[in-house]
Structures are given as structure tokens and as C-alpha cells.
Amino acid sequence: xxxxxxxxxxxxxxxxxxxxxxxxxxxxxxxxxxxxxxxxxxxxxxxxxxxxxxxxxxxxxxxxxxxxxxxxxxxxxxxxxxxxxxxxxxxxxxxxxxxxxxxxxxxxxxxxxxxxxxxxxxxxxxxxxxxxxxxxxxxxxxxxxxxxxxxxxxxxxxxxxxxxxxxxxxxxxxxxxxxxxxxxxxxxxxxxxxxxxxxxxxxxxxxxxxxxxxxxxxxxxxxxxxxxxxxxxxxxxxxxxxxxxxxxxxxxxxxxxxxxxxxxxxxxxxxxxxxxxxxxxxxxxxxxxxxxxxxxxxxxxxxxxxxxxxxxxxxxx
Amino acid sequence: xxxxxxxxxxxxxxxxxxxxxxxxxxxxxxxxxxxxxxxxxxxxxxxxxxxxxxxxxxxxxxxxxxxxxxxxxxxxxxxxxxxxxxxxxxxxxxxxxxxxxxxxxxxxxxxxxxxxxxxxxxxxxxxxxxxxxxxxxxxxxxxxxxxxxxxxxxxxxxxxxxxxxxxxxxxxxxxxxxxxxxxxxxxxxxxxxxxxxxxxxxxxxxxxxxxxxxxxxxxxxxxxxxxxxxxxxxxxxxxxxxxxxxxxxxxxxxxxxxxxxxxxxxxxxxxxxxxxxxxxxxxxxxxxxxxxxxxxxxxxxxxxxxxxxxxxxxxxx
Numbered sequence: 001x002x003x004x005x006x007x008x009x010x011x012x013x014x015x016x017x018x019x020x021x022x023x024x025x026x027x028x029x030x031x032x033x034x035x036x037x038x039x040x041x042x043x044x045x046x047x048x049x050x051x052x053x054x055x056x057x058x059x060x061x062x063x064x065x066x067x068x069x070x071x072x073x074x075x076x077x078x079x080x081x082x083x084x085x086x087x088x089x090x091x092x093x094x095x096x097x098x099x100x101x102x103x104x105x106x107x108x109x110x111x112x113x114x115x116x117x118x119x120x121x122x123x124x125x126x127x128x129x130x131x132x133x134x135x136x137x138x139x140x141x142x143x144x145x146x147x148x149x150x151x152x153x154x155x156x157x158x159x160x161x162x163x164x165x166x167x168x169x170x171x172x173x174x175x176x177x178x179x180x181x182x183x184x185x186x187x188x189x190x191x192x193x194x195x196x197x198x199x200x201x202x203x204x205x206x207x208x209x210x211x212x213x214x215x216x217x218x219x220x221x222x223x224x225x226x227x228x229x230x231x232x233x234x235x236x237x238x239x240x241x242x243x244x245x246x247x248x249x250x251x252x253x254x255x256x257x258x259x260x261x262x263x264x265x266x267x268x269x270x271x272x273x274x275x276x277x278x279x280x281x282x283x284x285x286x287x288x289x290x291x292x293x294x295x296x297x298x299x300x301x302x303x304x305x306x307x308x309x310x311x312x313x314x315x316x317x
Numbered sequence: 318x319x320x321x322x323x324x325x326x327x328x329x330x331x332x333x334x335x336x337x338x339x340x341x342x343x344x345x346x347x348x349x350x351x352x353x354x355x356x357x358x359x360x361x362x363x364x365x366x367x368x369x370x371x372x373x374x375x376x377x378x379x380x381x382x383x384x385x386x387x388x389x390x391x392x393x394x395x396x397x398x399x400x401x402x403x404x405x406x407x408x409x410x411x412x413x414x415x416x417x418x419x420x421x422x423x424x425x426x427x428x429x430x431x432x433x434x435x436x437x438x439x440x441x442x443x444x445x446x447x448x449x450x451x452x453x454x455x456x457x458x459x460x461x462x463x464x465x466x467x468x469x470x471x472x473x474x475x476x477x478x479x480x481x482x483x484x485x486x487x488x489x490x491x492x493x494x495x496x497x498x499x500x501x502x503x504x505x506x507x508x509x510x511x512x513x514x515x516x517x518x519x520x521x522x523x524x525x526x527x528x529x530x531x532x533x534x535x536x537x538x539x540x541x542x543x544x545x546x547x548x549x550x551x552x553x554x555x556x557x558x559x560x561x562x563x564x565x566x567x568x569x570x571x572x573x574x575x576x577x578x579x580x581x582x583x584x585x586x587x588x589x590x591x592x593x594x595x596x597x598x599x600x601x602x603x604x605x606x607x608x609x610x611x612x613x614x615x616x617x618x619x620x621x622x623x624x625x626x627x628x629x630x631x632x633x634x
């Protein structure tokens with residue numbers, strides 16, 4: 001298990017370790033979008049990742065990096081969705097149980113998916129305190145090792161491999177846009193860009209107005225917890241992790257927020273023009289482009305599409 | 318312009334001619350589906366094609382193959398959607414006008430798309446007679462050359478390039494499933510499989526129960542017109558073309574029909590598991606698999622996903 005901020009070699013090693021268990025996801029472009037925004041936009045499609053989200057990268061890496069004797073009683077976590085599925089699947093790959101604490105109001109599609117991957121679910125009230133208390137209990141009963149969804153260096157190194165792959169294909173990016181919730185993907189992306197970008201690309205974090213704790217933390221210089229966040233981007237509700245924040249402070253150039261309305265519109269545009277299914281959280285970075293909150297004209301821009309696990313009966317457009 | 322059934326060389330030449338104007342679309346697989354149906358299914362994703370449908374292939378090929386003096390007054394057609402967009406775009410590539418006759422009840426998204434590609438629309442009543450009369454008038458007024466959506470050998474040769482590409486990537490397919498409406502894609506696919514399949518793959522046409530004229534024509538041995546068809550698969554309402562039918566009789570092994578309910582379920586499964594946007598017509602072949610109307614177990618199977626132009630506000634699931 002990594003006990004410090006992952007460096008370039010850690011990310012390369014993570015990519016090697018997880019390679020056989022995850023998809024190398026495609027990088028897609030849209031002629032329409034490139035024309036409209038006078039740019040070249042490269043979408044790294046983690047919606048095509050195993051379990052439908054980048055979370056598979058970190059989860060597999062975390063499980064691989066726990067020694068065999070340590071992981072024999074399984075792993076556990078609390079998660080509102082994608083990390084839960086990813087950890088359940090990762091545990092299954094290594095023949096160990098995954099105990100998942102989920103808020104009782106999680107989307108149906110995510111609950112079913114966790115079960116399909118063999119995860120053992122304990123439901124709790126939808127607040128952080130209930131999640132943590134319930135998880136403690138589960139841990140005491142089972143002896144499972146906790147794999148935090150984002151506040152974990154192995155997770156961060158695993159998530160970093162998405163941007164690493166993107167830069168392998170498009171080495172001269174100038175901007176990389178990434179959504180931020182707890183900061184696992186963002187910290188990983190920032191470290192990967194720092195390690196592998198030829199052009200020293202800028203990393204811009206993108207966040208919903210209704211869950212702008214990262215924006216406030218970034219500008220205040222200390223972690224401001226996410227209290228009663230409200231946004232369609234249900235993957236971005238959590239507060240920044242304490243391991244994630246210093247990485248973000250050092251390697252992220254700016255954080256930009258967008259309204260739910262613009263997130264929904266960006267999501268619809270991606271479905272309509274790119275013909276791919278993404279979840280609302282994935283649309284947050286592109287919403288900063290469509291609203292011209294970030295001016296990408298003339299700049300080669302990478303966008304991490306984080307996942308595609310959405311309740312298709314509840315599409316917001 | 319081709320005046321006979323396209324052969325292997327015609328298809329290769331079509332591919333060369335259209336190459337720079339179309340996308341080489343990806344071939345996707347799903348581990349979940351392969352496990353569930355005990356097969357390897359290769360989805361040729363024409364939803365990622367220019368204008369969101371395979372129709373771009375035929376339209377570009379048809380326009381390229383009309384001599385410059387002949388095409389100076391433009392091209393025209395009647396089409397309920399994807400062919401209209403494709404022809405408008407193809408004409409635009411060569412700087413000539415495209416006159417499109419469209420039924421007044423065409424989906425909003427398709428009307429707007431035709432306009433965005435520069436097509437000049439004349440609306441008509443939603444029946445074949447009105448389409449043909451209106452098109453005649455447009456032709457008389459403009460001197461444009463008609464490019465029929467499917468009953469045209471250049472169109473058939475263009476559509477054939479999708480299956481040709483699929484076989485270039487997966488040469489040992491044993492089954493190829495293809496939707497059938499007017500028979501442009503199906504005739505092209507059947508010719509491509511006949512020309513390029515190492516294993517002499519079988520071609521199975523897939524059709525909605527509510528528009529089963531191809532099924533009836535195939536079994537009666539003569540074209541049975543599609544009268545008052547009713548199906549969610551709005552790209553498959555038309556009757557078989559007279560140039561298409563003999564090709565289908567010779568090179569297609571069987572035609573299987575499925576209910577709208579199963580088409581909707583197959584469509585939802587593809588969105589949910591493959592994270593891609595397809596239109597209902599595209600889901601028809603996979604519906605023959607999910608309903609076990611075709612047994613693909615143990616057989617390497619190709620499926621042509623024909624397009625992704627769907628009104629996202631009206632998804633049927």
C-alpha cells in the first residue's frame with residue numbers, strides 16, 4: 001500500500017498492475033464540437049471502463065496492493081455508487097468478499113450493479129455520519145480492510161492512469177478538464193499531467209455550483225466540508241479528502257463551477273452528438289466549455305468523461 | 318453510376334472513394350453480453366458514423382459517382398430521416414444543393430439535422446404517394462438528380478462498406494445480423510459478406526413484427542409492399558426496393574421478426590451495458606438474440622448497429 005503521494009513511477013507501476021483487469025478506454029472526438037469551440041477536444045471515455053466508470057482503476061489497484069494475508073477477510077467501503085461497484089468487482093477478481101455500505105437512497109441501477117458484482121450491501125441513512133458508523137460496525141464484524149473511495153494513495157495512483165493513457169495518445173494537450181467530487185480522479189489526473197504532459201498542460205477542476213466545496217476549499221486554502229450539497233451530478237456530492245487536497249492545491253491551476261442546468265444541457269449534447277451514454281457528473285467539465293466559463297479556443301483540450309452509470313428511466317432532459 | 322449488382326471490386330472501389338468523407342467506425346464488444354449469450358458478438362457501430370448513421374456511406378458514394386455535369390443542379394430524395402441528412406451532407410461536401418422531401422411527421426431532431434447540413438426541405442403528407450408526387454415536382458423545378466434511399470446500386474455498394482470493414486477486423490465471423498427496411502443496408506451487407514467472409518458467414522435479416530414486409534416478401538418470393546406498418550423502429554417502415562430484393566433472395570439466409578417490446582428492451586440493454594446511444598432500428602438485430610429467436614451460442618456473430626439518431630426526449634424506456 002502506498003503511504004505517500006504517488007510519483008511518476010508509482011503511476012506507471014499502477015498502470016502495469018491493473019492493465020489486465022481494466023479496459024484501455026477509447027479517446028473520442030467530435031468534428032461538430034471542435035468546429036463550434038474552435039479547439040480540438042479529446043474525450044477520454046471512462047464510461048466505457050469496466051463497471052462503467054474510472055473507479056475500476058483505483059479499486060483494482062487498491063486491492064492488488066493489499067498483501068494477500070491482509071486482504072483475506074475482504075475489503076469494505078462506503079460509497080454512493082460507482083466505487084461500490086468497482087470495489088465489489090475488484091474483490092471478486094481476487095476471490096475475496098467486498099462489504100459495501102450504501103445510502104438507502106442510492107439509484108436502483110447502482111444497487112443492482114453492486115449486487116451483480118457480488119458485493120454484500122449494508123444500507124444506511126444518506127449522510128456521512130451514518131455511513132462511517134455503519135462501516136465501522138461492518139469492519140468490526142468482518143475484519144475487512146477499508147478501501148476509501150478517494151482518500152487513499154493507491155486509489156489516487158489508480159485513477160491517475162486514465163490521464164496517463166490520454167497523454168500517451170495526445171501528448172501535446174494544453175488543457176485537461178476534470179470533474180471533482182472527493183478528489184480521487186482529480187488528484188490522480190493532476191499528478192499524471194504533472195508527470196507525463198510534454199506541454200505542462202494546465203489542469204482545471206470542474207464542479208457543480210450546488211456542491212462547490214472544492215472551489216471554496218481551493219480559494220480558502222483549507223478543506224471546507226460539503227454541507228447539504230444539491231446537484232444532478234450525484235457522483236460529486238462528497239467533500240475533498242485530506243490526502244487529495246494538498247495534491248490539488250499544488251497541481252491544479254483552477255476550479256470552475258457550473259449550474260445544473262448547464263450540466264444537463266452539456267450531457268444532452270454529448271448524447272446527441274457523440275452518441276454515448278454518460279452520467280451527469282461526466283458532463284460537468286464539458287459544461288464549463290459550453291457555457292464559455294473556460295475559453296478553450298485554440299487549445300488542445302482533454303476532458304475526462306468519468307462514467308456512464310445513469311438511471312436511463314430518469315434522464316434529466 | 319452503377320447499373321448492375323455491385324461485385325467485390327465495386328465495393329472495394331466504393332470504400333476507396335468514400336474513405337476521406339466518412340468515419341471508420343469502431344467495432345465494440347461487451348463482456349457481459351458475450352457471457353450471457355455464450356458467444357462473441359462484434360457490434361459495428363454506425364451510430365458513430367457521420368450524421369449518426371450508415372446512410373452517409375451510400376449517400377457519399379452516390380454523389381461521388383454522379384458525373385460533375387450531371388450533378389450541377391443538385392440531388393434530391395424523399396426520406397424520413399437519416400438518408401435525408403446523409404444526402405444533404407454529401408451534397409454539401411461537393412458544393413451542390415440537396416432537395417429533401419420529408420414527411421411532415423418526421424422527428425424534430427431529424428428535421429433540424431437536415432437543415433443544419435444545408436438541405437432544402439419540402440414537406441409532404443406521410444405516405445409514399447405524397448412523397449413521390451412531391452419529389453417529382455421538386456425534380457421538375459430544379460433539375461436535380463434523384464438519389465433513392467436504397468433502390469440504387471451506388472447506395473447499395475456504399476452501405477456494403479460497413480460489413481466490409483467489420484470483416485476486415487473480424488474475418489472469421491459465422492453469423493451477421495442486419496436490420497432490414499428498404500433493403501439498402503441489408504443488400505450491401507449480404508454482398509459484402511458474400512465477397513469478403515472467409516467462413517461464408519450466414520446473413521440473417523432482422524425485422525420488426527409490425528413492418529414485416531421483407532419477411533413476407535422473402536417467403537412469398539415476390540415483393541409484398543409494406544402497408545400501414547407500425548413499429549418503434551421508424552427507420553424500417555419502407556417496402557423493399559426492386560433492386561434490393563433479388564440480392565436479398567440470393568445472399569440472405571433467413572429473415573427473423575421481433576416485437577416492439579423486445580426491440581425496446583434490447584435498445585435499453587445496449588444503452589445500459591455498452592454506454593452507447595442507438596436508435597430503435599439499430600436494436601432490432603440484438604432483439605433477435607435477447608429473445609433467443611436466433612441462437613448464436615458458440616458462433617462468432619457480427620451485428621450492424623445502423624444508427625444513433627433518436628429523439629432523446631422521447632426514449633421509449
